[in-house]
Amino acid sequence: MSTHEKRRANLRKLLRRQKVDALLVTSFHNVTYLTGFTGDDSYLLVTGDDAVLVTDPRYTTQLEDECPRLRLLVREPGERILPTTAKLLEKKSVGVLGFEEDSLTAGSLRQLKEEAPAVRFEGQAGLVESLRAVKDREEVEAIRHAAYVAKRAFNVVRAAWTPDATEADLARELEYQARRFGGKCLSFPAIVAAGPRAALPHASPTDAVVGDYDFTLIDWGVFAPLYASDLTRMVFHVEPSKKMQKVYSIVLEAQLAAIDAIRPGVKCEDVDAAARNVITKAGYGKEFGHGLGHGVGLEIHEGPRMGRNMPNELVPGMVVTVEPGIYLPGWGGVRIEDDVLVTKTGHELLSDVPKSIESSVL
Template identity: 85%
Template structure:
């Protein structure tokens, strides 16, 4: 049984628990996860004993290469995907068909219901995502590779750093170097924020010159090719001030404490608290205004989540970011982020960009 067949088999177990006859998979990332198909504009219908991909002629050759043996329903030119999918549901005799309520629009559901009136549609949330949260060995290696490519791109950017470069220049160079080292692209628009702009957790790169400030925060990642990495590092243009050294030390201590708290069975809120307690005791609790981290995989943000009131437990195979931060408006901010695998006995760092205070100095 192939990797993708095993994943569909696990999904069928979930369908039985939900008492539905099948699932209409409309999230393209979930289609990729269950089939290996890397295109788009295609839906997958999974039943207790079948799996059919509703697609179109543009992808016939690609599907033969990526998904040999997968049953296809190829639409004719001009034939729309929703009526074709409804026709398939009728042909398969599906009485109760689940659909991904986080992906399918209300309008699309209405069209399906009108075209397949004998089929009951039941909204489902997070079925495939729950499987995606736990990575297999191949997925872990893909994320590790994505983190390594991100590291190499960052090293080149640091080595070629000039005070005249703008935040936008650095963002573009990160993209170029990521592709040069084998990445498909950056996994999200990078955050490059110099000086006071580092107080914005999601700052967009601007024409601000990095040399006009003492430090720059860089948050970036790579798709290589399907799986994402996500890292954050600080770059100091001048020796860090006493204030920077203090703030950076607190954030690093918080991050290391949280990483050490990662193990099977640990709740997301407990790992979050390991970092948040360090920052709060240092007097900066209100300046850490976001959750500790999130899962990474086929998407840059996926399950599990680590933050306050997150009771879900970590299990081996999950890959999460650990990214505490302190943000002081008018001064700047510090965030440190790594990708961490939950192992059977604890954790493993998948990203290894140096992060000591000294290593951040150009």
């Protein structure tokens, strides 16, 4: 069995538990996960003994290269995907069809029901995503590579840093360097926030000149090419003030405590608590207003979520971000983020950009 055939076999086990005859996969990320096909505008029907990709002639050659053993239903030009899918459901004698309720729109579902009146539709949420949360060896290495490309891009930007650069300049340069080192693109629009703007967890880069401030927060990642990385580092243009040294040391202590807590069987909320307790004890609990992290993979935000009221347990193969922060309006903020693999015996850091306060000074 190929990797993708194994994934579909694992999905079939879930379908049997859900008591559905088949699953119509309409999320393009999930189609990629189950087949290796990197295009879009295609649906995958997974039955108990088969898998058929409903696609169109634009992708015929690409599909031959990416997944040559996959059965295809190529619709003719002008033929819409939903009627074609309905005919396939009839041909496969599907009685109960699971559909991805987080992906298929209400309008498409209504039309599909009209085209296939004999089929009973049952919404399914998170089936493929539950499989995607646990990465296999190939996926782990892909994320490790994405973190490496992100590191190389950041190192060039940092080495070429000039005080007259703007936040937007640095964001564009990160994108360029990521592509130069083999990345497909950044895995999200880079967050580059200087001085007080670092208090905005999701700040968009502006024309603010970074040299006008003492520090800059950079949150970036790379798709290289399919799997994502996600990191955050601080860059100091002058020696950090005593206040910055204090805040930075608290955030770093919190991050290291959370990373140390990562191992199989530990609840996501307990890893969050390991970081949150450090920050709260230091008097900044209200200034840490988001969850500790999230899974990464084919998408920049995947399961599991790392935060309060998240009782799900970590298992080997999960890759999560650990990104505590303290944000002080009018002054700035500090966030430190890495990508961490859950191993059989504990954890492994997949990103290795230096993060001591000394290494963060230009």
